[in-house]
Amino acid sequence: MSANEAAVNAATAIPRDAAGREPVLRATNLDAGYLPGINILNGCSIDVFPGELIGIIGPNGAGKSTLLKALFGLVKIRGGNVTLHGEDITGLKANKLVQMGVGYVPQNNNVFPSLTIEENLQMGLFLRPKLLKERLAAIFEIFPLLTDRSDQRAGSLSGGERQSVAMARALMMDPSVLLLDEPSAGLSPVRQDETFLRTRRINKTGVSIVMVEQNARRCLQICDRGYVLDQGTDAYTGTGRELADDPKVIELYLGTLAKDVEDGK
Numbered sequence: 001m002s003a004n005e006a007a008v009n010a011a012t013a014i015p016r017d018a019a020g021r022e023p024v025l026r027a028t029n030l031d032a033g034y035l036p037g038i039n040i041l042n043g044c045s046i047d048v049f050p051g052e053l054i055g056i057i058g059p060n061g062a063g064k065s066t067l068l069k070a071l072f073g074l075v076k077i078r079g080g081n082v083t084l085h086g087e088d089i090t091g092l093k094a095n096k097l098v099q100m101g102v103g104y105v106p107q108n109n110n111v112f113p114s115l116t117i118e119e120n121l122q123m124g125l126f127l128r129p130k131l132l133k134e135r136l137a138a139i140f141e142i143f144p145l146l147t148d149r150s151d152q153r154a155g156s157l158s159g160g161e162r163q164s165v166a167m168a169r170a171l172m173m174d175p176s177v178l179l180l181d182e183p184s185a186g187l188s189p190v191r192q193d194e195t196f197l198r199t200r201r202i203n204k205t206g207v208s209i210v211m212v213e214q215n216a217r218r219c220l221q222i223c224d225r226g227y228v229l230d231q232g233t234d235a236y237t238g239t240g241r242e243l244a245d246d247p248k249v250i251e252l253y254l255g256t257l258a259k260d261v262e263d264g265k
């Protein structure tokens, strides 16, 4: 093998986690955008290993939400590729991805307001209605508060409760990967904390999670690994602690974050 071939192989080799496992979800050099000729993602790459909680942070407009939408087939991918369990899923539509085990919770308009909680959950399982009873039981275990209120219309719920319904609906298909777009947005600090803890609990059931967050400090505290996006590319990556302690990341995005983390805030 020539030195050149060895370099190419090293660059394209599939990474493995400490247990020797390949990524569940892998995005390599993604280019994507909304308007012709203007890319919002510019060569963005992320790896999600089995059972990981991945945090995506970065300044406003960096392309965080666009990355999730591209992974979920909602924004056209112009370059690069995405694999799920090693299978190429680049450009597949959202309904196909749901069948394959990818769940997505958008930041806004993520419940059907005129439907009850239970009807919202049923909508999440319309591809496999026979599993309804079994999945409802599993979901109500993670979200016990939804059990007693399953007849209540989602439109009458608070922001935090709607967020729970939206997450629960995405979990109805028992996904292996869950994509969460700013789950804490617009919630009070207490409700934000509840949302982060619930996210961690869902992750502990074995679901790999990619979470975009504005609340970078909390996000880095609970995630296994994070990526800092800047101008559509993955500028930095590391464990939550590594990123929180990285002087470049602190200077560019986090301000006083490192001290807050040290203080356990």
Ligand SMILES: Nc1ncnc2c1ncn2[C@@H]1O[C@H](COP(=O)(O)OP(=O)(O)OP(=O)(O)O)[C@@H](O)[C@H]1O
Binding pocket: 034, 035, 040, 058, 059, 060, 061, 062, 063, 064, 065, 066, 067, 214
């Ligand atoms: N539907 C759209 N059509 C055209 N441009 C869009 C659309 N949605 C987002 N953009 C643009 O894409 C860029 C990245 O937006 P995106 O929402 O991905 O950023 P973000 O990192 O999630 O930022 P924020 O934290 O502000 O939500 C922004 O310049 C935004 O204006």
